[in-house]
Amino acid sequence: MFRGVRRGAAWVVLLSLTASLAACGSGSDAGGDLTTEKVTLRFTWWGADDRHKRTQQVIDMFQKKHPNITVKGEFKEWNGYWDSLATTMAANDAPDIMQMDELYIASYAERGALLDLNEAKKHLDTANFDQKALATGAIAGKQYGLPVGLGMYSIMVNLDLLAKYNIPVPDDTKWSWDDLKSIGDQVSKAGGGAVFGVQSPGINDAAGLSIRARQQGKAMFDADAKVVLPQEIARDYWQYILDLAKSGIAAPPSVTVEKASAGLNQSATATGTAAFGLWWNTQLTALTAASGAKLKLLRLPGETQGTAPGAYYKPSMFWSVSSRSKYPAEAAAFVSFLANDEEAAKILLTERGVPANQKIREAIAGQLKDTDKAAKEYLDTVPVSDPPRITPNGASTLDTILKRHTEDVLFGRTTPDAAAASFIKEVQSEVDAAK
Amino acid sequence: MSALDELRGLRRGGAQVRKRDNRAAFWFLAPWFAGLLLVTVGPVLASFGLGFTRYNLIQPPRLIGFDNFARILSDTRLHNALRVTFTYVLVSVPLQLACALGVALLLNRGLRGLAFYRSAFYLPSLLGSSVAIAVLWTQVFGTEGLVNRVLGFFGVEGKGWISDPDTALSTLIVLNVWTFGSPMIIFLAGLRQIPEVYYEAAAIDGAGRWSRFWRITLPLLSPILFFNLVLQIIHAFQSFTQAFVVSGGTGGPSDSTMFYTLYLYQQGFSRFDMGYASALAWFLLLIIAAFTAINFWAAKFWVFYDD
Secondary structure, three states: HHHHHHHHHHHHHHHHHHHHOOOOOOOOOOOOOOOOOOEEEEEEEEOOOHHHHHHHHHHHHHHHHHHOOEEEEEEEOOOHHHHHHHHHHOOOOOOOOEEEEHHHHHHOOOOOOEEOOOHHHHHOHHHHHHHHHHHOEEOOOOOOEEEEEEEEEEEEEEEHHHHHHOOOOOOOOOOOHHHHHHHHHHHHHHHHHHEEEEOOOOOOOOHHHHHHHOOOOOOOOOOOOOOOOOOOHHHHHHHHHHHHOOOOOOOOOHHHHHHHHHHHOOOOOOOOOEEEEEEHHHHHHHHHHHHOEEEEOOOOOOOOOOOOOOOOOOEEEEEHHHOOOOHHHHHHHHHHHHOOOOOHHHHHOOOOOOEOOOHHHOOHHHHOOOOHHHHHHHHHHHOOOOOOOOOOHHHHHHHHHHHHHHHHHHHHOHHHHHHHHHHHHHHHHHHHHHH | OOHHHHHHHHHEEEHHHHHHHHHHHHHHHHHHHHHHHHHHHHHHHHHHOHHHEEEEOOOOEEEOHHHHHHHHHHHHHHHHHHHHHHHHHHHHHHHHHHHHHHHHHHOOOOOOOHHHHHHHHHHHHHHHHHHHHHHHHHHHOOOOOHHHHHHHHHHOOOOOOOOOOHHHHHHHHHHHHHHHHHHHHHHHHHHHHHHHHHHHHHHHHOOOOOOOOHHHHHHHHHHHHHHHHHHHHHHHOOOHHHHHHHHHOOOOOOOOOOOOOHHHHHHOOOOOHHHHHHHHHHHHHHHHHHHHHHHHHHHHOOOOOOO
């Protein structure tokens, strides 16, 4: 396989060289009419099984309406997704339509890989999007991504486990991070080694750390893409994670790392081996299906103790079109279908987040399952503050840097304080390197 | 016509035939050769050029001189990757060759069903660097995997072997040792070449099994051992798949399975720094070349050619 990769990399280099020579010629026009010829669009996304099924149904609907357009779906797990996107992008073989994340959108947009969707306005209806929501996918006035849905960070609690151990559900309107610790401890004690209180944070997502900073009125980055995260906040964050592991509130480090690397369906929440976990509220449906347990969304701890709520509306993901797509008009039409078609929305529901399209949000309200309703209600009721700046170009490795530091702390290879200093330094140097 | 004339005639004809054969061979080789130029030589040369640039995969490369090579000296994560890779190579290759030789010696004793055993032991090296085996490995060494079940049977408490930075690399070393099949086949062929008379003569002189091994088998097998050693070291330096799959592409936990090639890959495809990745590729080439040169130099002292 290494040989395969090496050869793949060789192709990449070769193709990109020829591509830069051939870049002058272009295919169809983003503002032109839709073609009547037979064309194939490639559409890629990451996600779990539930998403793949729903998305395929919507693709089938689109193809029925546009018999000359074939949409080929390509889906992967989160990790493989970004590796493969980088590779295909460099090989000038990028899919036409991409599911894009906040972490990467600046990195791709600033390297010129994404189409300014304004060029395809004729085919892409954004009338029902709030300007603020649209702005989350724009950089310097260019619309590189159309926000799909909104999500919020939350605590997911397994009610079945709490009921089993006779532990009351905590009052989440004013609980603190210490409260989470102590109730987690009760669960772990009752669980007897098979079930733990808290699924350890800090492995898959830097949002948890960002939330901690925001609750104290700070942030990860400032407007100029400088890392302004105070070292004490990062230190306290890792100290907290270390305490969870050491006191047995979270599973032992090697179990935590194993489960976290194995994807959503293998997570502690999905396997019913931890009562509390940090997740995006919109993952409630997928996790309920995977765990078969009754899960409930709780507000984040520490929201009332700090200076500001840490919670915010995060665009769960964007639809982006490759700047090198041969069929930008058709790709935009497909994106428009995904974003505006009510029938499509009734299948997709809130699996990719509560729709950012306000008309669609209302149109599907009656259709929602209990878990989807709960996710929407969470979004409608929980207090938030302004969202953080978009993850700057170069910092798309933020999550993996965080994961490595968490592992170093969990396995005693460094102290929380040293991890905090090293993390800040490394993220800053990544941002600087991309300039 | 004498037999000699006939032979001469044949030889003359033979030259023509050979010429024609050469031409045919050229045409048959042409597709491969075109592939070599386009897919291997061209990109290899291009990567040399890219090593002196900043290239983010999408925008055109920009010359930056020796910056990428200078960075190799100060990149502490790279130094860790080198440490991991050297440990892997220097531990797993000797163990693998020892296993290969041991099993080859056992199989060379004229067992019944030799063909079966040979295939059975060879099988893992066909699968060894495949994704499927790496996935299997995560299961075998997982928290609820086979290893922990066996340990549990003996009352020993296991752990997540792959998700613990202290043991993750060891599981990959075990995986590499397990794929001893291909050097084993080569050893077996070598063992077959050793004339039986040497052993008979030695037995008559009263040499025991051990001294026959040290004084006959090993010296006569040393060219084969050398060949295997060179090949397996190069192979081990280039290992990628196992670490990539087992760590989900991260080289984790805590960079403990960060093979050099994986680090290179991450620089190119996660950090979009193809210039640095190219420089790293050439640096790896230098390392492998140096190891191979040392091997050839050292061979003078221990490899014995029985000509």
